[in-house]
Amino acid sequence: MADVSPALSRPTPLPRRGLERLDLMLLCAEALDLNGGEAMVWMSEQLGFQSLFPNRVELWKRRCHNPLRRTTRRGQLQVEDTDALIRILTSMAERLYPMLRQLLSAAEPEAVSEQRWALFRSRLQELIQERLNLRRVGVRKLLDPIEGPQLCHQLILSLALSAGTGGVERLKASLLDPEA
Amino acid sequence: MKLSLRYEQISCRLTVEGLPDVSTGQGGEAVGILTGWSLALAGHTELEGRREHLEALLQVVFPYARHLISGAPRVFGDADSPVAIHPEGPRHRLELRSSQPDTPPLTLHIDDAELADLVRCLDQLRLDPRLQLPLQTPTPQPLRRSELRKRVPLARRLAAPICGVAALGLAGAVSLMMPTPKPGSVAPAQGSRNSAVSPPDQRDASRPPGAAGPGPAPTPVPGETRR
Numbered sequence: 500m501a502d503v504s505p506a507l508s509r510p511t512p513l514p515r516r517g518l519e520r521l522d523l524m525l526l527c528a529e530a531l532d533l534n535g536g537e538a539m540v541w542m543s544e545q546l547g548f549q550s551l552f553p554n555r556v557e558l559w560k561r562r563c564h565n566p567l568r569r570t571t572r573r574g575q576l577q578v579e580d581t582d583a584l585i586r587i588l589t590s591m592a593e594r595l596y597p598m599l600r601q602l603l604s605a606a607e608p609e610a611v612s613e614q615r616w617a618l619f620r621s622r623l624q625e626l627i628q629e630r631l632n633l634r635r636v637g638v639r640k641l642l643d644p645i646e647g648p649q650l651c652h653q654l655i656l657s658l659a660l661s662a663g664t665g666g667v668e669r670l671k672a673s674l675l676d677p678e679a
Numbered sequence: 680m681k682l683s684l685r686y687e688q689i690s691c692r693l694t695v696e697g698l699p700d701v702s703t704g705q706g707g708e709a710v711g712i713l714t715g716w717s718l719a720l721a722g723h724t725e726l727e728g729r730r731e732h733l734e735a736l737l738q739v740v741f742p743y744a745r746h747l748i749s750g751a752p753r754v755f756g757d758a759d760s761p762v763a764i765h766p767e768g769p770r771h772r773l774e775l776r777s778s779q780p781d782t783p784p785l786t787l788h789i790d791d792a793e794l795a796d797l798v799r800c801l802d803q804l805r806l807d808p809r810l811q812l813p814l815q816t817p818t819p820q821p822l823r824r825s826e827l828r829k830r831v832p833l834a835r836r837l838a839a840p841i842c843g844v845a846a847l848g849l850a851g852a853v854s855l856m857m858p859t860p861k862p863g864s865v866a867p868a869q870g871s872r873n874s875a876v877s878p879p880d881q882r883d884a885s886r887p888p889g890a891a892g893p894g895p896a897p898t899p900v901p902g903e904t905r906r
């Protein structure tokens with residue numbers, strides 16, 4: 500595992516926006532992988548987080564701290580939980596990296612690339628409609644036909660740049676960004 | 680014996696050559712002295728350099744990727760730096776300046792996928808336990824509010840203050856166009872208002888003595904008894 504930088508080693512809980520982005524990126528991983536929910540549990544076991552997330556319900560309960568969720572949980576999420584979720588996400592991004600790369604590549608034929616993006620966006624929209632509160636402005640932006648594709652591209656680029664062990668610190672620093 | 684470490688992704692191959700530093704007790708598999716490196720990006724000229732060039736590459740590419748994750752891309756590397764990277768629409772412009780005079784900088788245009796490959800190669804290099812070099816890499820930090828504000832387009836950021844100033848200007852112009860009241864038209868109104876109110880002593884004088892009315896209650900004279 501990568502050494503956590505001194506600036507990030509002190510336990511700082513993720514702000515509200517950070518929790519939203521973390522859960523949205525996990526949702527993107529699920530949209531890319533049809534068996535994403537299972538893969539997340541398996542990855543959690545592989546990384547040794549059984550004590551934190553002994554079953555899928557516990558994992559789901561932590562993710563429900565996202566304020567954009569349809570059934571959101573109140574209270575502060577522990578730093579150990581967010582760190583574990585970040586590591587699960589970066590490991591999943593590493594596993595899904597070939598797909599992320601295909602989506603981002605400008606060398607791919609435009610028609611094929613557009614088809615891939617349309618498939619990803621439709622899966623993500625299904626997950627959003629199923630799990631997130633559609634009255635929230637942030638959620639409506641994701642479903643917006645103009646703003647939605649740009650936000651999806653940003654999420655996929657963030658996933659690609661934070662894939663693997665080397666991306667853990669970068670992603671964590673990004674999720675700790677203050678609100679603009 | 681010279682050692683070669685190779686880090687590969689689909690469109691990127693980074694090769695580092697060096698020797699173990701036996702003076703510090705490094706084993707045969709470790710690279711403690713860097714003799715050269717090369718970076719091959721698919722479809723672009725292969726780059727070569729010394730240790731300071733590799734460090735300059737790490738110094739600009741990692742913070743650039745860090746800013747991209749937050750959706751706030753900006754230029755890294757100034758005019759004197761051997762490496763600079765600029766956001767350029769959907770692509771990224773990587774500029775490499777030679778230390779030799781009269782040599783124009785080499786410019787590479789890479790897309791998001793190629794940039795992600797490059798970042799992953801550099802991550803592999805940074806985390807490789809065989810490479811025992813103290814390479815200077817910047818620590819990722821949360822961005823400042825001012826940096827994040829740049830994510831919003833300038834027109835949208837300026838819309839609210841411009842509308843406020845315009846509304847203030849319009850209100851000022853309308854108030855200037857309103858006719859000011861003339862002094863002559865104000866005087867009679869003041870006179871009539873004054874005439875309607877008579878001084879208290881006048882009112883007392885006009886009232887017959889002992890008449891009941893809505894005036895102020897008479898002050899009892901000390902020593903006088905009331906029935």
